[in-house]
Amino acid sequence: MADAQIRAKVNQKLIESGEYERLSQYLRQKLVENGWYDQVTELASDTLRAQESPNFENLVDLVEPEALALVPEYVKVELLGMIKRFLEGIVDK
Amino acid sequence: MSTVIVSRAPPTNDPNTKRASPSPRSSTSLSSSNKRKFSVSNGLPDPSRSPSVARKTAPVESSSAHGSQGSPSAASSNGTTNGENNSVSTASDGKYNSDSSIMSGINMDRGVPQHAVGCVHVKQLLSSPSQELALKSYRQAVRVALELRDRTSDMSAFQVRRCRICGELLTTTFMCLQCPSVGCRRSKHAEAHSRDIGHIFGIDSRSGHLYCFACKDYVYNYTLEKIRKEREELLEAKKLKKRSRKALQISADDEMLVEQNSKVPPCQAGLRGFQNMGSTCFMSVILQSLIHNPIIRNDFLSGSHDSNRCQRENCLGCRIDEIFAEFFTSPTTTGFGPALLLTTAWKTQRSLAGYSEQDAHEFLQFILDQLHATSDAKSSSDADYCGCIVHRTFCGQLQSDIVCPNCKSATVTIDPLMDLSLELRDRKSDSSRILSLQQCLEKFTSPEKLETKYMCSFCSTRQEVTKQLTVKRLPLVLSIQLKRFEHALKSNKIDDHVSFPMQLDMTPYTTNSRSKKSYIYELFGVVCHHGKINTGHYTCSMKNREGLWFNFDDAMVTLSSEKQVLKSNAYLLFYIIKELS
Numbered sequence: 001m002a003d004a005q006i007r008a009k010v011n012q013k014l015i016e017s018g019e020y021e022r023l024s025q026y027l028r029q030k031l032v033e034n035g036w037y038d039q040v041t042e043l044a045s046d047t048l049r050a051q052e053s054p055n056f057e058n059l060v061d062l063v064e065p066e067a068l069a070l071v072p073e074y075v076k077v078e079l080l081g082m083i084k085r086f087l088e089g090i091v092d093k
Numbered sequence: 094m095s096t097v098i099v100s101r102a103p104p105t106n107d108p109n110t111k112r113a114s115p116s117p118r119s120s121t122s123l124s125s126s127n128k129r130k131f132s133v134s135n136g137l138p139d140p141s142r143s144p145s146v147a148r149k150t151a152p153v154e155s156s157s158a159h160g161s162q163g164s165p166s167a168a169s170s171n172g173t174t175n176g177e178n179n180s181v182s183t184a185s186d187g188k189y190n191s192d193s194s195i196m197s198g199i200n201m202d203r204g205v206p207q208h209a210v211g212c213v214h215v216k217q218l219l220s221s222p223s224q225e226l227a228l229k230s231y232r233q234a235v236r237v238a239l240e241l242r243d244r245t246s247d248m249s250a251f252q253v254r255r256c257r258i259c260g261e262l263l264t265t266t267f268m269c270l271q272c273p274s275v276g277c278r279r280s281k282h283a284e285a286h287s288r289d290i291g292h293i294f295g296i297d298s299r300s301g302h303l304y305c306f307a308c309k310d311y312v313y314n315y316t317l318e319k320i321r322k323e324r325e326e327l328l329e330a331k332k333l334k335k336r337s338r339k340a341l342q343i344s345a346d347d348e349m350l351v352e353q354n355s356k357v358p359p360c361q362a363g364l365r366g367f368q369n370m371g372s373t374c375f376m377s378v379i380l381q382s383l384i385h386n387p388i389i390r391n392d393f394l395s396g397s398h399d400s401n402r403c404q405r406e407n408c409l410g411c412r413i414d415e416i417f418a419e420f421f422t423s424p425t426t427t428g429f430g431p432a433l434l435l436t437t438a439w440k441t442q443r444s445l446a447g448y449s450e451q452d453a454h455e456f457l458q459f460i461l462d463q464l465h466a467t468s469d470a471k472s473s474s475d476a477d478y479c480g481c482i483v484h485r486t487f488c489g490q491l492q493s494d495i496v497c498p499n500c501k502s503a504t505v506t507i508d509p510l511m512d513l514s515l516e517l518r519d520r521k522s523d524s525s526r527i528l529s530l531q532q533c534l535e536k537f538t539s540p541e542k543l544e545t546k547y548m549c550s551f552c553s554t555r556q557e558v559t560k561q562l563t564v565k566r567l568p569l570v571l572s573i574q575l576k577r578f579e580h581a582l583k584s585n586k587i588d589d590h591v592s593f594p595m596q597l598d599m600t601p602y603t604t605n606s607r608s609k610k611s612y613i614y615e616l617f618g619v620v621c622h623h624g625k626i627n628t629g630h631y632t633c634s635m636k637n638r639e640g641l642w643f644n645f646d647d648a649m650v651t652l653s654s655e656k657q658v659l660k661s662n663a664y665l666l667f668y669i670i671k672e673l674s
Contacts (some may be wrong), residue, residue, distance in 0.1 A: 004260070008260070011251075011263065012248055015245070015247070015248050015251055015262070016246060016247075016248050017245060018245075018246040020245060020246070020263070021245040021246050024245065029237075030231070038595075040654070042656070054309045055308075055309060055310050056304075056309065056311050057309040057310065068231050
């Protein structure tokens with residue numbers, strides 16, 4: 001239960017400080033910059049085109065794993081670093 | 094990806110209608126809840142009563158979570174457009190804010206067609222006695238979703254949309270249409286609710302789109318989408334501080350009048366090839382670049398050059414206007430023979446007469462010049478501030494700085510700029526390497542020591558001055574010529590591939606490149622030359638309003654793709670500013 005409380009508090013700090021917004025924007029920018037967005041768009045378009053009866057759930061099942069795998073390592077590392085720094089900043093408060 | 098010939102046949106048998114494929118499911122009945130009551134008949138529709146329900150046709154709108162587009166069907170394999178979003182706020186999904194992108198013409202997201210029911214379940218709901226209640230609930234939910242969407246630093250906004258079972262804030266959730274329940278997608282809590290309680294409709298708490306848990310798919314019903322779109326536009330208008338859309342709505346009588354007296358453009362309007370009338374492909378490609386140029390297109394289609402009223406003799410403006418009218422209203426798909434345009438062009442410039450292949454870039458300059466000359470909106474003063482559509486679209490400013498190395502004084506000259514002609518090689522360093530577009534631009538705008546010495550008027554000494562060109566003012570449409578044709582001792586064509594991006598940031602090449610503003614351009618046209626320097630053939634690739642790329646080879650129009658376009662050996666490139674801010 002304490003876990004859930006901590007999680008809730010962290011989320012609150014994350015959102016209210018504007019950090020969530022900053023992180024989202026940054027991530028979005030990075031993914032666009034290195035072509036991930038275009039790659040996944042193309043992948044989704046191709047997958048959808050190939051489906052006989054197109055369906056959202058099917059599309060997600062087919063595309064999501066690959067899309068996650070396509071995220072470049074450095075983006076993941078960078079984002080995790082930013083999250084970590086944020087957490088370090090709010091602990092003990 | 095297979096190339097498909099674009100057919101112009103109008104859609105048959107409602108290909109735009111999303112239908113569910115019948116499959117057994119536990120319960121589609123909606124139990125009454127304490128707040129709202131719905132009643133929808135149990136089970137599936139009787140197949141014998143609605144025979145067209147049997148097969149789920151490929152929805153032309155993409156069933157992605159991030160937006161729906163109403164794209165008219167081209168060939169059947171054209172399932173979706175590229176995933177452009179219809180949301181505009183910067184805090185929303187994706188870089189392609191299509192509503193604010195100029196490529197989207199007037200309004201990219203034209204919504205779903207009137208006959209779109211979504212799925213059988215929605216259809217049932219909206220033809221049942223509970224429809225008023227359903228619409229009211231949907232309207233409320235959409236308002237919540239869209240108004241809270243951009244408040245990304247507001248805790249309460251997240252709280253409203255949190256999953257009521259696990260409390261997760263930062264994840265996709267669905268608001269139930271029929272009760273106050275909100276469930277997340279990730280842990281399948283919304284799905285559980287639909288299964289346990291039988292409420293099969295969820296509203297995406299960020300986009301407002303309707304999700305049918307029975308179909309396991311986002312479904313797009315005309316009435317509901319209209320509600321959603323209206324709210325979105327209302328919020329958009331508030332953001333941009335424009336007059337609200339309500340002020341622009343017309344009365345039912347007026348609407349009827351407009352409908353009865355207008356002609357609906359056929360699907361894929363503007364998509365047509367040109368017949369080659371004897372080495373005229375150099376003209377065809379340039380004409381296509383004008384047809385697919387959103388600013389030029391919008392101007393001509395709005396009637397700024399009325400060929401019926403124009404009194405000029407041999408007016409190219411009239412010829413272009415006629416072509417626009419023809420391409421956007423005639424249902425013909427066969428190539429257009431530009432005989433009249435040819436004759437007019439020949440009469441204007443004798444050198445164009447004859448059957449030899451000419452340079453497309455020269456023709457572009459010629460036709461732009463003619464459109465300026467025959468424009469009613471042109472100013473008699475200098476090109477920089479001419480009000481004709483050609484100058485308003487293509488004219489920028491090029492700044493030339495000449496610096497004396499001795500006294501450091503600079504002579505600044507500003508000239509109008511209608512297009513950029515770029516050298517493909519860096520003669521100073523490695524003259525065999527072909528540069529990328531960005532590298533060409535870099536080279537074009539980097540300081541260059543001039544070989545001949547100049548007399549500096551400030552320090553009165555002869556010096557090897559440094560000259561630097563930068564773009565002082567960027568045009569709305571940037572046309573770039575890659576100098577593939579070398580006319581040295583021997584005429585030679587550089588046939589190598591020059592890489593270019595879909596999105597081009599021109600900021601580094603502007604005069605004030607330290608400005609925080611970012612000038613991003615989007616590619617919409619590529620003209621390619623195939624073959625040898627004198628005997629060759631021009632083809633082009635253009636992007637249409639929906640973001641689809643098409644290849645034009647004289648009269649043949651085929652569906653292309655971003656990938657294919659980027660691989661082509663471009664000769665002329667057309668970029669348009671991404672956002673008019």
